[in-house]
Amino acid sequence: MKDNKSLHNDYYYYNIVRINIKKHRKMANLTQQQLADKIDVSMHYISQIESANPNKYFTLVVIGRIADALNIDIKELFDEENIDDIDNDIEDSIEEGDDF
DSSP: OOOGGGOOOHHHHHHHHHHHHHHHHHHTTOOHHHHHHHHTSOHHHHHHHHSSOOOOOOOHHHHHHHHHHTTSOGGGGGOOTTSSOHHHHHHHHHHHTOOO
């Protein structure tokens, strides 16, 4: 069994996904509105997913639809290795009030 010290909190995992969504959306040269249109949700919903505020929920189905719209494998949205210092990104986003 894993030692609890090695477990990350919920915010850590949420931030990996939201940062990767934003990164891949920008790499695809899509606005939040364009991505929202592709998966049939509101731009506000995409904005909420990408924002640093962790008080929101989204389903695995939505994550899958986002990956499909971005033409990437869903596992890329959970990739923490290509995120440069996630803790600094979270702190910077919160300090700047960045809603991405």
